[in-house]
Amino acid sequence: MRKIIYAMKGELWEIFDYLHRHPEVSWEEWKTTRFIEQQLIQEGYRTQTFSDCPGVIGEIGSGTFTVGLRSDMDALWQEVDGVWRANHACGHDAHMTMVLGVAKLFNRIGYQPPGTLRLLFQPAEEKGTGALKFLEKGVADDMDFLYGVHLRPIQEVKSGYAAPAILHGxxxxxxxxxxxxxxxxxxxxxxxxxxxxxxxxxxxxxxxxxxxxxxxxxxxxxxxxxxxxxxxxxxxxxxxxxxxxxxxxxxxxxxxxxxxxxxxxxxxxxxxxxxxxxxxxAAAKPHPQARSFMERAIAAVLGREKCLPPIVTSGGEDFHFYSWMKPQLKTTMLGLGCDLTPGLHHPQMTFRREDLLSGIEILARAVMETFEHFALQGEMGSARFAAKN
Incomplete structure (x- = not known):
C-alpha cells in the first residue's frame, strides 16, 4: 500500500497545488466542488452534488453497513501580504488531498468494501454550519462510522506522530x-x-x-x-x-x-x-470503537510509539455535529502531525507535505479495518443493519 501511495505522489501534489491556488470561502466552494467531483468520477465513484449548496458525496460499494470519511473544503478570508483574499490557512486543502488520495488508492489496489464507503466533501466548516447542512441533506442518516482528519500545529503534534482523536471543545x-x-x-x-x-x-x-x-x-x-x-x-x-x-x-x-x-x-x-x-x-465525543480502529491504523503506519493520546484543544470543529445529531454514529478525527507552523489560521501557515502520504495510509487502513472487523463478526447482515433499509 505504501509503495502505491508514494507512486501517486506527483498526482497528489498536483491536486494539492490546485486546491491551494484556488481557495474559496465558506458557501462559495463551487469550483472546488466541480474539481473534486471530476476527480471522483475519474476514479469510478458514484457522486452526488446539491443545487442549493456546494459540496460533493462520493461512494463505492453497496450494502447497509456504511463507513464515511469526511473532509472540509472552505478557505479563510484574511489578509495575506497586505492583500485581503481567500487563503487555505487551516489545512483544508490538505484534508481534501488526503481523502481524494484514499479514493485513488482504493481504486489503484482494486479495493471493494464489503459495504458502502461514503466520502463527504463538506462546505463551510469555518462558519460552523456546513455539517448541519449535510445532516439536513441526510448524508449521515444511514452511516455507522465516520472518520475525519485535521492537521495539528507543531505545538500539539510533531511530524511523524499522530493522535486517534481530537478533543475539540x-x-x-x-x-x-x-x-x-x-x-x-x-x-x-x-x-x-x-x-x-x-x-x-x-x-x-x-x-x-x-x-x-x-x-x-x-x-x-x-x-x-x-x-x-x-x-x-x-x-x-x-x-x-x-x-x-x-x-x-x-x-x-x-x-x-x-x-x-x-x-x-x-x-x-x-x-x-x-x-x-x-x-x-458541539464538543467532541469520539466513540471508543472508532478511536480503537484509528489507533491500530496509526500503529501500523507510524509505529505504536508514535501513536499519541487524544489531543485536547480549545478550538472548535463542526465535524462533531455528526455524532451530536446522530448519537448512533461512531466517529473520531485523526490528528496528524506535520510540523505545522506558525499555527493554524496564520496567513503564512506551512507544514511538511510528505506527512500527507502517511495520513492517506492511516485513513485508508482505518476504513479497511472497520469494514474487515464487522465482516468477520458477521454483523453486516444482522437485523440491526438490515433494518436501515
Missing part, C-alpha cells in the same frame, strides 16, 4: 442588544445608561460557576454604544459574547447562567436586553 457565539433611556449627561438619573448595563453584565459573568475540572470561559468580545456627542446618556448598545467549554454539558450550564444574569441585570436597571444565538459548535 464546544463553542458558542451569542450577540445581544440593550435598550435603555437617553438623557442629558447632566441628568443621568432620568436615563438608563446602556454602558452601565453592559458593564454590569461583564461583572456578573465571572459569577457563573461550573465544574473547575472542565475548561470553560465566557467573555464579552464586542461592545458598541454612544455616538459623536459625549454629553448624552446612550440608550442603545450592541454586544457579542464568546463561550467555550470542553463538554456540551458545561456549555449548556454557561448558556443557562448567562440567561439568568441577563434577566437579573435587566430587572435591576429597568433595561430591555435581548440575546440571539449565533453559530454553535
Amino acid at each position: 464546544a463553542a458558542q457565539c451569542i450577540e445581544g442588544e440593550i435598550k435603555g433611556v437617553a438623557a442629558h449627561a447632566a441628568r443621568p438619573h432620568l436615563g438608563v445608561n446602556v454602558i452601565e448595563v453592559g458593564s454590569a453584565i461583564v461583572q456578573e459573568l465571572g459569577k457563573i460557576h461550573v465544574d473547575p475540572q472542565v475548561p470553560a470561559s465566557i467573555k464579552m468580545t464586542r461592545f458598541r454604544a454612544g455616538g459623536k456627542n459625549v454629553n448624552i446618556i446612550p440608550d442603545y448598545a450592541e454586544f457579542a459574547l464568546d463561550l467555550r467549554a470542553q463538554t456540551n454539558e458545561v456549555m449548556e450550564q454557561l448558556v443557562e447562567g448567562l440567561n439568568d444574569i441577563v434577566k437579573g441585570v435587566a430587572a435591576i436597571y429597568h433595561a430591555d436586553i435581548r440575546l440571539r444565538s449565533g453559530v454553535r459548535v
Whole structure:
C-alpha cells in the first residue's frame, strides 16, 4: 500500500497545488466542488452534488453497513501580504488531498468494501454550519462510522506522530442588544445608561460557576454604544459574547447562567436586553470503537510509539455535529502531525507535505479495518443493519 501511495505522489501534489491556488470561502466552494467531483468520477465513484449548496458525496460499494470519511473544503478570508483574499490557512486543502488520495488508492489496489464507503466533501466548516447542512441533506442518516482528519500545529503534534482523536471543545457565539433611556449627561438619573448595563453584565459573568475540572470561559468580545456627542446618556448598545467549554454539558450550564444574569441585570436597571444565538459548535465525543480502529491504523503506519493520546484543544470543529445529531454514529478525527507552523489560521501557515502520504495510509487502513472487523463478526447482515433499509 505504501509503495502505491508514494507512486501517486506527483498526482497528489498536483491536486494539492490546485486546491491551494484556488481557495474559496465558506458557501462559495463551487469550483472546488466541480474539481473534486471530476476527480471522483475519474476514479469510478458514484457522486452526488446539491443545487442549493456546494459540496460533493462520493461512494463505492453497496450494502447497509456504511463507513464515511469526511473532509472540509472552505478557505479563510484574511489578509495575506497586505492583500485581503481567500487563503487555505487551516489545512483544508490538505484534508481534501488526503481523502481524494484514499479514493485513488482504493481504486489503484482494486479495493471493494464489503459495504458502502461514503466520502463527504463538506462546505463551510469555518462558519460552523456546513455539517448541519449535510445532516439536513441526510448524508449521515444511514452511516455507522465516520472518520475525519485535521492537521495539528507543531505545538500539539510533531511530524511523524499522530493522535486517534481530537478533543475539540464546544463553542458558542451569542450577540445581544440593550435598550435603555437617553438623557442629558447632566441628568443621568432620568436615563438608563446602556454602558452601565453592559458593564454590569461583564461583572456578573465571572459569577457563573461550573465544574473547575472542565475548561470553560465566557467573555464579552464586542461592545458598541454612544455616538459623536459625549454629553448624552446612550440608550442603545450592541454586544457579542464568546463561550467555550470542553463538554456540551458545561456549555449548556454557561448558556443557562448567562440567561439568568441577563434577566437579573435587566430587572435591576429597568433595561430591555435581548440575546440571539449565533453559530454553535458541539464538543467532541469520539466513540471508543472508532478511536480503537484509528489507533491500530496509526500503529501500523507510524509505529505504536508514535501513536499519541487524544489531543485536547480549545478550538472548535463542526465535524462533531455528526455524532451530536446522530448519537448512533461512531466517529473520531485523526490528528496528524506535520510540523505545522506558525499555527493554524496564520496567513503564512506551512507544514511538511510528505506527512500527507502517511495520513492517506492511516485513513485508508482505518476504513479497511472497520469494514474487515464487522465482516468477520458477521454483523453486516444482522437485523440491526438490515433494518436501515
